[in-house]
Amino acid sequence: MERKIKVSVIRTNAETNWKPRRITYEVPWQDRMRVMDALNYIRENYDSTLAFRFSCRYYAKCGTCAAMVNGKPALTCYEEAKDQMLIEPLANFPVVRDLVIDRLEWDTKVSLELKGITAKTSEG
C-alpha cells in the first residue's frame, strides 16, 4: 500500500478570514522527498491557491523558499519531508498570504543599511 504522510500548513488567506489557520493534508510519500515536494503536491492536487515563494529549487542559493519547518527556519527545497511536519511562514515577518512573507523592509535593510550603500552624490 502507498505510504502517506500528514503535512500541516499554517494558512492565511481570504477563506481563513486572514487569520492563521492550521490545515492538514495527506500527501503520498516519495523517495528522498523534500518539503517543497509536499507543497507542490498540495498545489497540484488539492489547492492551487496555496501560496509560497520559490525560485532556484535545490540549489539552496536563492533563499526565497524559506519557511519554518517544525519550528525551525529551513529552506523547503533543501529540507527533508517528514510525517506530521508543520510548515509555517518565516517567523518575525508580516504574512502576505499563506507562506508568503513581506520582504520589503528586510530587502531594503540588506540592500542598503547592512551593506552600507549610500547614494552617489555626483554624477560621473
Place this chain on the structure above:
Amino acid sequence: MRGSLVTLNIEKIIETDVLVIGGGAAGARAAIEAHRNNVRVFLAAKGIFGAGGCSLSPSLASAIGPWSAQDDSVEKHFHDMVVQGKQYLCDQKLAKQQAEASGEALAELEQWGLVWDRNTENKIALFPSSKLFPGVSGQDRWITFGRRGTNAVGPFWTGHGVVDILRDELNRSRIPYMQEVVISKIIIRDDEVCGALGYDYLNAQPVLFKCKAAVLATGDASQVYYPHCMVSRESTGDGFALAYEAGATLVNMEQFEYLALMNAYPDSARGKAVLESPLESGEMAYLKNAKGERFMQRYHKDGELAPQEELTKAIYTEVKAGRGGPHGGCFVDLRHIPRRIVERSAPIRLEHIERLGYDISKDLIEVYPVIHTTTGGVRINERCETGVTGLYAAGQLAFAVNDCLAEGATGIVDAVLRGKISGANAARYAKSKPQIDPAEQQVNSALDQIMAPLNNHHGPTPLSVIRKLQHVMWNYVGVVKDEAGLTKSVEEISEIRDFLTPKVAARIKTGRFNVEMLESIELKHMIVCAEAIARSSLTRKESRNRFHRSDYPHQNDREWLNHILIRKSTQGMALTLEPVEFPYLKPEVK
C-alpha cells in the same frame, strides 16, 4: 445566476524613459547604463531581485583578459564559440563583438566590488576546464567567483555575485525598481514602443508603464520543460512571447543545451546536478545502467568522458531500451572513490548528494538529462535592437552567443556585455523622441486579457494547464525528437492554446500575492514559447549541436546551415529559413 464581475482598474501608472524588464544580470546592467546616459530608468523584475532568474545559475565566465593564457587570444575565443560551440549556427558578428569586449565587461565588475577568484600568486585564476572536460575544451579560459573544491565545475557563486554587485550599483544610483511584477504585454503605437502592461502579483494590481524605450532581459524559457530543467522558476520565456507579440523575430528556438548527470528525483531536486563532469568527483565517476553495466563505452570512445550531448543521448537510449532504474534514469556510481577525495574535489556537490540521503560509499545515484538552457532567441543586431522601434533585448533571451557548453560559460558575459549595450542604446534613442501615450483602447483590451481568469469560475486552474503543457513538451519535444511526436506536440499545444487557456480560472479573487494570476499570465507566454520550439523542431530536418532528431540523425551542412526565423503573421506563426552568413569563418561544406 451570475457571479459578481471582478473588474480591475489601472490605479498605478509609472512613467519613465527606459523601462527595463528583467531582474537578472542583463537587466540590472542595462538599467545602470541607461541611468549613466542621463535618462529616467525603471526596472521591473518578476522575481525577487538578485534571487531569481537565470543569472543565478552560471558558475563560470568565459572571457579574454589579463588573466588569459599566453597562447590564448580573441581570435581563438571567437573560433571556439562559432565552430566548437555552435557548429556555425550563430551570428558571427555578435560572437566577434563578444569575444572582443568580454574582458572589459568582466573587469568592470571588479571596480564595483566583485573580486574574481585568485590563485596563489594573487592573480585571477583560470579554471582548469581542459582537465575537467577533456576533448571538449582545449583551452583554460574560464574565471570564477566563489569557487569551492579542487575539481568542482560548480555550483559556484559567479552569477549570483554578478547580480549582487549590480544590485548594489543600482541602489547606489538610486534607480527605482519593482519586484514581483509580471509583464503581460508591450504596448506599441504607430509602430513604436510606448509602454507595457504588467500585473503586480504581490499587491494584486495592474500596473501601466509608460516609456519611450523598453529593454527585454527576461532570460531563459526552459521552464516550459519543468521539472526537467535547471533554471529558476522565473524563466518561463516571458520575453520571447512579449517580443514575438510586439513583432520581433525569434531565431532557432529549437536549439537547447542539455546536461546529463542530473538528479532524476525527487521533483524539487530534479534538474539539479549530481555532477556536471564525471571528473568533478576527483576520480572518474562511473555511469551505469540498471544491470550494472558501464555502458558509455558502447556509445563513445571516450566512455564517461564523452561530451554532454553524447552522455545525454546514451542515457536516453539505455532507458528507452528498458535498462533504466526505478525513477527512469541511469546511475552515477561513486562507490570506488573515497569520500574525502570527493569532499576535497567538489564539496558542495557532495553536500547536495548527501543531503538527499545518499551514502556515496553504498548507494548509486539515479540521474537523467535535463534542459540546461535555451540557446535560440530574439533576433538582435550589434546595438541590441530587435527591429521593433524602441524595443531592445539582452542576455539569455537574445539570440547571440548565449550559453554554450562546448565553448562554455559565455552566458554571464553575454548578459553584462549586452546589458550595457542595450541600456546605452535604449537611452540614446529615448532622448531623441517625445513620449507617446498608449492608446486607451489598447490598454483596455490588454487589461481585459489579464482579468479574464478572475471572471472564469469553473475552468481549469492555471497550474494544471501549465503542467499539461510541460508534459507535452518533455514527452514529444524532449531529448530526442521525431516527426510523429513533434506533429502531435503542435496539435496538443494548439488545443491547449485554443480550448483550455481561455477557460482558465483563478480561484483567488482577493488579497495580495495572487499566484494564480501570475501563472495565468505566464501560461500565455509559455504557450508562445512552446509553439515556437515545437514548430522550429519540426522544421529542422537534421541533427546539429545538441538538437537530435531520430529520423534525421546526421548534421546536414549542405541544406541546413540555415537559421529558422519565426514572426507573427495574421495566420499565426510564420516560419522562414535564412541562410547563415559567414563574414569571418566559413565552414567547409562537403
